[in-house]
Amino acid sequence: MLYREAGDFKTTYVADNQTFPLKLDRIGFWVTMAVAWLVIPFVINDYWASSLLVPFLIYAIAAIGLNILTGYCGQVSLGTGGFMAVGAYACYKLMTSFPDVNIMIHIVLAGGITAMVGAAFGLPSLRIKGFYLAVATLAAQFFLVWLFNKVSWFYNYSASGQISAPERLVAGVAVTGPSTPAWAQYLICLFFVTVCAIIARNLTRGTLGRSWMAIRDMDIAAEIIGVNPLKAKLTAFAVSSFFVGIAGALFFAVYLGAVEVGEAFGIQKSFLVLFMIIIGGLGSIFGSFAGAAFLVLLPVALKWIGVDVMGWPTDLVAHFQLVIVGALIMFFLIKEPHGLAQLWRLAKEKLRLWPFPH
Amino acid sequence: MTDQNPPEGLVSVPHLLARNVQLYGNKPAYREKEFGIWQSWTWAETADEVEALALGLLDLGVNVGDHVAVIGRNRPALYWSMVAVQSVGAVPVPLYQDAVVEEMTYVLENCGARFAIAGDQEQVDKIIEAQETVHGIDHVIYYDTRGMRKYDHSEITSFTDIQNEGRAAKARLSKELNTRRDALGYDDTCVMLYTSGTTGRPKGVVLSNRNVIETSKNSSEFDHLSAGEETLAYLPMAWVGDFIFSIGQAYWSAFCVNCPESAETMNADLREIGPTYFFAPPAIFEGHLTQVMIRMEDASRFKRWMFSYFMEHAKTVGPRLLDGKPVGFKDRMLHRIGKYMVYGPLKNRLGMSRVRVGYTAGEAIGPELFDFYRSLGINLKQLYGQTEATVFITQQPDGEVRSDTVGVPSPGVELKIADNGEVFYRSPGTFVEYYQNPESTASTKDPEGWVATGDAGFIEETSGHLRIIDRIKDVSKMADGSMFAPKYIENKLKFYPNILEAVVFGASRDRCTAFINIDLTAVGNWAERNNIAYSSYQELSQHPQVLDTVLAHVNAVNESVSQDEMLAACQIHRFLVLHKELDADDGEMTRTRKVRRAVIAEKFNDLIDALYDGSDTIYTETEVTYEDGRKGKIKATLDIRDATVIAKTQVAA
């Protein structure tokens, strides 16, 4: 209905496999970018930053990461929380050991370190498949959390066992530490989201992405036609962990400021991110955003309805949240395994075919 | 013959090409969907592709005046071939790609082609087979190399090889090429096109540069065609229309010609390109409409309601808006909404969002059909023309478009109506002659250059528009002397989506009867929805419910015909639905899907007798040709139905 495709033809391969082949989508994309970069920073306040936007952006990165591993390469991981922890602690150690180096670099390095850890834990995936692997990744989850708990070197022997981010500046503005302005928090996260999303998109639409999907859809056939499973799986684990690591670093340094590994990066976190990609849509970058947005918004919305409107006790609402999330997961797996992204795709298809049904 | 001088020395297509290179060197001239994207060639690139080929042809020994056959689906390379052939002073002769070997043999023999440029292996094979009887062909050039490896290449060469040889020989031959190009005169032959004559063998119509260029110039100016237009070249290259649209006008106005990837991607490609200048015979528009209706059937109730509501509204408002007539505010607003909800999306799906000028011709087009597209806001117009006129005789100016006329005389065209009602014309586009056929030339074109169209028609005093009744030879008298215009009735019948073809008989008989061909897409779909099982076209065609539906249509037509006292006698008394589709391969139709009345009458005489002797079923056997050329027989017993005829009102004519 909205789409006018006549005359929107492609004369080069570059144009043909661009991310948004339809003109309208291109426009939509640029509008979104403009709003995100040029409008929101000026209107954002602490509440919006801390309760919605910043967590959304950070989880989006994590979700993209996990989606690459699970959605694109078909390797389910329950260790996301653990890998986020790696990113966080790596970032913390770097920040404290090299105070003069720019925080941005620290965050990227943290991602790199996580990538290595991730690849290491990915090694078993060559032998183990399906949920065997899923359970195996629990090992990473529990082991890493325990590690950061027990080995006090990681939290610089602080009495509380917590790590807390010292203030660091980017271009003269604090992006970590207590005195960080909301818009700075937001912008740094937005920056990383943008970069990560672009990288993810490029990787997934290219050769590497195809080798991942081949492994996901039919690993044996994939290997026989020339996909190197070792390379495919390890790169998937590495890239995925890289993003997750960055998310962890931001989550700690920019968002929370101080974390205790057990509660910030526990197994619950792993599930949260997994749910994001299930609801958002496996194998879709857009889905990662949608899922993150949904699960960040849901509790806020529920709290608003339950506590502020209905005046229920908070714990009750929290319980409801569990029920709803659980139900949603099952619902999506039954009705629409490809999640919100697929719904979006279908809606778009309808609009393109309008007024025809098919 | 009008004696204008060529506009600023553009005496031939190659000259136009040269001009376009100067003015629009970097604008796209050709696009072809190949390997997944639209491969593009600018005018400059086109020019040296053409030149390379031309040099290659010289190298091959093509002489001035030689005939070079060009056969294949619409591809830039083949268009270049025609221009290249012209550049070396030879005459391109495009042939119908779906012609069977016999037809091709005849044409090759008739034009005495020394060279042939073929699109692919299929065409090459046909040429080789034809050569068993025709020995004129010295050399065959093929474009698509697929499957050609094993052929003996002594007399067969690939397009690219020829071009390479040409490029290699440039130093040696370019001088010769230039002299030949400069030698081209305004009255030299530009192209030779074979008319798919509705009767007898095809005739080679010789068109001069003057014909083509004058016509292209006039018609381009008539519709203000600019270098910005986009067209889709998908109609047979051998058809004069395609030659004028894709070469004449394209080179005159320097607009871009787009070639689809393959037959089955045609619609998708149309959608992608979104042409601004579009021609299609009524059959195609009808096909689209049928598709639209069928697909809307499955739509949700709301959508169906919305669709019908806005289409209704558009019928009243759309055409008025197109013709720039005043429209009330409320209607204007409603139309806006409709444009957003229905018209726009629909045009988009049909690939006609950008159509600025659309033409249809060749057959009368049903008013419903015509209005449907008009009311969508597509500027669809009718033109009346023929090969001998280099297409244009009359066409409809913007703002004066109606389904029942074919418009006013095109610029430079003079019309006159003979006493027997036949339409004559004279124009700069009037053809030179029928190749090696002086007598038919003489019988068609008198010394003053007036050409008989073979159509009966009259000019409306009020609007000055021409109206065509029928082929003059098909208009005849019935036994009681009243006028019999079968085509007129047939068209009325064919306006119903369920009816694909109709053939009406009644010349010098006491009453009219008809053969009907049902439209398999429409009827088949209807059968599906009413879960009526059928195994074959034949079975479906004889299904009682189908016959009832057809009967209803026939009655309706009789109803409307009875209004017109001139033709009231042409009401159909009895009809039957044919057990096979009329088919060009069986010689029942021309390649342009015009019915060959005589052939049919002769072939199915048993059925005709049955129609008149009052029997209500008839058993028959018919020979058919399958796609692969094999022949077979189909047997069937056909029901014959009686239609209700409205008693002729007593009038003195």
Place this chain on the structure above:
Amino acid sequence: MNEAVMDKNAPYVTEDGRQIGGVMMDLRDITLRFGGVEAIKAISFDIREGEIRAIIGPNGAGKSSMLNVISGFYKPQEGEVYFRGQKRPPMKPYQVARQGVARTFQNIALFQGMSVLDNVMTGRMGHIKSNMLAQAIWAGKAQREENENREAVERIIDFLEIQAIRKTPVGRLPYGLKKRVELARALAAEPDLLLLDEPMAGMNVEEKEDMSRFILDVNDEFGTTIALIEHDMGVVMDLSDRVVVMDYGRKIGDGTPDEVRNNQEVIDAYLGVAHD
């Protein structure tokens, strides 16, 4: 003896103008076991440059296992595989693929979640040189490579006449087309040796004709050597230059279609085998 060896490798041209070269792949005394079961018993045969080689036999004769051995998916317990005169060291299937051996599968093994185009593109894996970083930036080398591969793939798509379904998800395709897409994926690798596991299983006559035409065209246009398993005797006899007949893991016949057709043991083996 020496002579025998010599004419064994002497190139020749078949009556329909096919250039047959020397031995490309030589399988020597291959024995394959699953647990106790012997799927293949000491089989030897060779495949020559440019020929169309058929492997036939009743169900469970071990044909597919043989193909799996050639494509390196099964590791035979005994015997050697010689490829282009070299003894093939134990290697992973994807390495075999990159040596120029591509294949299709008995029951279609397309990547359901991807479009036809992407499926065929995966066939190009062996031709990728750009690294991950380049791909992440999606510019320069990676981009160029992507386009080159796309073009190569598009030529295959054009060759197999599947332009119309280029962007359709393979899940939605009818069976016959899926088979064709799988062939396209194999061809995209530009293999020297193409293995087809029952390319025409479950096809109607028309589809079979198309497929046969494509197989011949492939061999003709690209000079690809082809080894295929097929049940339809007619097809096998028409297409292939030489036929290996297997039964219960043993080789019971090897030669031109005519030789095989008149081989008593083969006839016996086929008596009462339903599908032939």
Place this chain on the structure above:
Amino acid sequence: MSADFLYGIEVVINGLMAGVLYALVALGFVLIYKASGIFNYAQGVMALFSALTLAGIMSGQVPFAHLINAIFGTDIHYFGWNVPVLAAIILTLIVMVIFAWCVQRFVFRHLVGQEPIILFMATIGLAYFLEGVGDLMWGSDIKTLNVGLPQGGSRFVEDATAGLGGDDFFGFFIDKLDMVATVVAIILVAGLIAFSQYTKQGRAMRAVADDHQAALSVGISLNFIWVLVWSLAGLVALVAGIMWGAKSGVQFSLSLIALKALPVLMLGGFTSIPGAIVGGLIIGVGEKLFEYLIGAPYLGGATENWFAYVLALLFLVFRPQGLFGERIIERV
């Protein structure tokens, strides 16, 4: 014998007992997995849920009290009666059966034929859902669950074994509860095996596990079997819930402990009952010993959290199909 060694033995014995419990929960997994190919992550939460329910019923708690109060502004919490243990257990069982039926009816019936990994993720969702429901029904506060099982170390064993070592060895300290648990678990395991061997339903269950189609063709109702196995899993969960609940109170962590069954399965193989038992024992002993010998002295303790997983992980790398699982032959 040296005290250290004897203490080592004690650790092993305790490990074995823990292991039996792991094995028990693992059995729940195996049952469902064999019959329906579902890898039930929610098993742990089921244990928690059943324990909550039992505790709730015994103490005569009003289900959904919070919710009701929140909606109607009422202030009800208890019916004011106490349900005797046995009745409570039976009621709980009924609840678990209903739960099993709902799960089958509303979730997994719609997921038949999906890839295992999808089913697995669905059970994670189920776990969340069930946890939420449990909290809604009985509140999230930690409950003590006392079904009258003996508590505390067993004097008897301690005295009996005190003589074994020197004077710095005071006999094995073994929790009565663990002993009871072990006994119960062993009985249950035996019972389950007997059930699947000698009863009609049991055989039907095995038939389904071997080959769905075949089972269907001989007229076994898959639906019934699936409800049955989910119910059995519920029963197992309940028992495990009681044991752990009695041991360390009914709280969320319980569901995590139950997760230990996962590595157990990875060792034992998902399809083998003996595997589950052996795996359970190995893990139980393994983690206790590791903690005793390495974890506590050198790694700062609490290694039980991950030992099982890492062990299973390493193990799998060398034997992907587990101890007793059949070897997978891949074909194309």
